[in-house]
Amino acid sequence: MSLISDIKKYETVSRRLEPGAADRRASREKVVAYTEDFLERIGEIPTFVGSHDGGIGLLTDPIGEEPANLDALLELVRHNVDRPGLNPASGGHLGYIPGGGLYHSALGDYMAAIANRFAGVNFGSPGAVRMENMLLDWMRDVVGYPAGTAGNLTSGGSIANLIGIVAARDESGIRAADFARSVIYLTEQAHHSVDKAIRIAGLGEAVLRYVATDDRHRMSAEHLEQSILADKETGLIPLMVISAAGTTDAGAVDPLAAIGDIAAHHGIWHHVDGAYGAFFALCDEGKDVLTGMDKSDSLVMDPHKGLFLPYGTGAVLVKNRSRLLESFHYQANYMQDAIRDEGSPSPADLSPELTKHFRGLRLWLPLKLHGLAPFRAALSEKILLARYFHARLQEMEGFEVGPFPDLSLVTYRYIPRRGDPDAFNERLIAEIHKDGRVFLSSTMLRGRFTLRLAVLSFRTHLDTIDLTLEILKEKAKMIEKSF
Numbered sequence: 001m002s003l004i005s006d007i008k009k010y011e012t013v014s015r016r017l018e019p020g021a022a023d024r025r026a027s028r029e030k031v032v033a034y035t036e037d038f039l040e041r042i043g044e045i046p047t048f049v050g051s052h053d054g055g056i057g058l059l060t061d062p063i064g065e066e067p068a069n070l071d072a073l074l075e076l077v078r079h080n081v082d083r084p085g086l087n088p089a090s091g092g093h094l095g096y097i098p099g100g101g102l103y104h105s106a107l108g109d110y111m112a113a114i115a116n117r118f119a120g121v122n123f124g125s126p127g128a129v130r131m132e133n134m135l136l137d138w139m140r141d142v143v144g145y146p147a148g149t150a151g152n153l154t155s156g157g158s159i160a161n162l163i164g165i166v167a168a169r170d171e172s173g174i175r176a177a178d179f180a181r182s183v184i185y186l187t188e189q190a191h192h193s194v195d196k197a198i199r200i201a202g203l204g205e206a207v208l209r210y211v212a213t214d215d216r217h218r219m220s221a222e223h224l225e226q227s228i229l230a231d232k233e234t235g236l237i238p239l240m241v242i243s244a245a246g247t248t249d250a251g252a253v254d255p256l257a258a259i260g261d262i263a264a265h266h267g268i269w270h271h272v273d274g275a276y277g278a279f280f281a282l283c284d285e286g287k288d289v290l291t292g293m294d295k296s297d298s299l300v301m302d303p304h305k306g307l308f309l310p311y312g313t314g315a316v317l318v319k320n321r322s323r324l325l326e327s328f329h330y331q332a333n334y335m336q337d338a339i340r341d342e343g344s345p346s347p348a349d350l351s352p353e354l355t356k357h358f359r360g361l362r363l364w365l366p367l368k369l370h371g372l373a374p375f376r377a378a379l380s381e382k383i384l385l386a387r388y389f390h391a392r393l394q395e396m397e398g399f400e401v402g403p404f405p406d407l408s409l410v411t412y413r414y415i416p417r418r419g420d421p422d423a424f425n426e427r428l429i430a431e432i433h434k435d436g437r438v439f440l441s442s443t444m445l446r447g448r449f450t451l452r453l454a455v456l457s458f459r460t461h462l463d464t465i466d467l468t469l470e471i472l473k474e475k476a477k478m479i480e481k482s483f
């Protein structure tokens with residue numbers, strides 16, 4: 001009897017986790033009002049708010065036993081989370097590689113979280129798995145990969161790179177004893193997630209052969225070929241070449257067709273990191289630059305970059321489906337009911353993850369609701385905005401621009417009348433961060449402090465670029481006075 005009364009006692013409290021319809025409506029309306037306010041003001045709120053104590057208010061309100069008030073919680077989020085730091089949902093985000101935040105993706109996430117379908121295994125949710133695989137097949141067609149390609153919707157480009165690199169490692173058949181003699185070809189411009197993935201894949205001891213780049217920061221195919229021949233000569237094992245369809249630093253697209261030919265000729269896996277650039281294959285302006293991408297063996301593309309999704313969705317495609325399966329399939333006694341069938345492969349058999357967020361719905365819903373035309377147009381627009389910025393900046397006194405953009409990223413710096421250009425540009429970027437209306441970032445290119453403009457938010461339009469040009473002019477002039 002006491003067991004039942006104890007159960008009932010706990011039940012009374014645990015049932016608080018299931019709000020009734022009226023409660024749901026009330027909290028939903030408050031959350032929606034909060035997000036509506038955010039969206040209505042997105043054009044005015046700063047893109048960047050520098051802060052050393054951002055989020056500190058959360059700590060003064062610790063997790064406790066008793067329920068809190070939703071209005072108070074939303075204020076905590078407004079002040080501590082959605083204000084300090086970078087605002088990636090803003091069209092003024094022109095630093096790093098900008099993110100997106102499509103509205104209907106949020107609705108897809110909402111639905112996915114409520115129904116909580118288990119998207120890892122076909123048996124658990126054949127519909128969710130089919131939706132994800134359908135999206136991957138669509139991406140396969142976008143980039144021109146053949147039928148028989150397998151893929152996975154990942155959390156982002158980093159895990160996607162890891163999956164591709166592991167597949168390449170396993171395909172080569174090398175054993176641990178060979179790792180130190182194996183060579184991975186890449187450039188200094190490779191994203192740091194590639195380095196990280198190489199280490200996680202156990203290849204930290206492999207030889208990283210940094211291939212020379214040309215004056216536009218692209219891998220030299222000629223030097224790649226020479227390096228492979230030289231390595232073979234000395235008894236090393238050329239393992240894989242990792243190229244970029246759009247580098248993060250400079251937006252450079254490596255000569256993918258030439259690299260693909262060389263890799264095929266030498267029987268080496270060619271992995272393309274297209275986290276930033278691969279989706280530009282959707283627009284005419286991007287397609288030409290990406291010629292040859294389809295000749296690679298594996299490819300990374302990030303819907304949370306090139307398709308403007310909120311953070312949390314990357315993708316990897318691997319041409320050889322059985323290779324991906326062999327590297328990532330799982331066996332577990334307790335999963336014996338989840339029989340693998342021949343139809344739609346289970347994501348859990350193609351990636352390190354088992355249980356995962358159902359990432360398909362947040363991608364499928366906006367693609368279907370909007371149709372592809374606005375996505376293609378937005379990508380074309382980004383490329384043309386970068387070209388516009390590149391052209392206009394050249395007319396502005398004191399600015400030195402980098403190469404004509406391959407995609408939507410421009411590098412540049414200000415050359416002051418006197419003094420150290422590096423120090424000047426460091427001041428310039430600090431002033432722009434302090435101003436906060438737009439966010440730009442900087443990098444070191446060939447040892448020089450260089451500014452970048454990366455256009456990829458669906459909210460960035462011509463007025464944002466004009467404002468950026470104005471701010472650059474204004475701040476440069478101001479610093480010149482005291483430099």
Ligand SMILES: *Cc1c(COP(=O)(O)O)cnc(C)c1O
Nearest residue numbers: 097156157158191193248275276
């Ligand atoms: C962003 C990026 C990555 C990493 O992707 P995440 O989604 O941030 O994990 C890898 N490579 C390139 C070229 C990138 O631009």
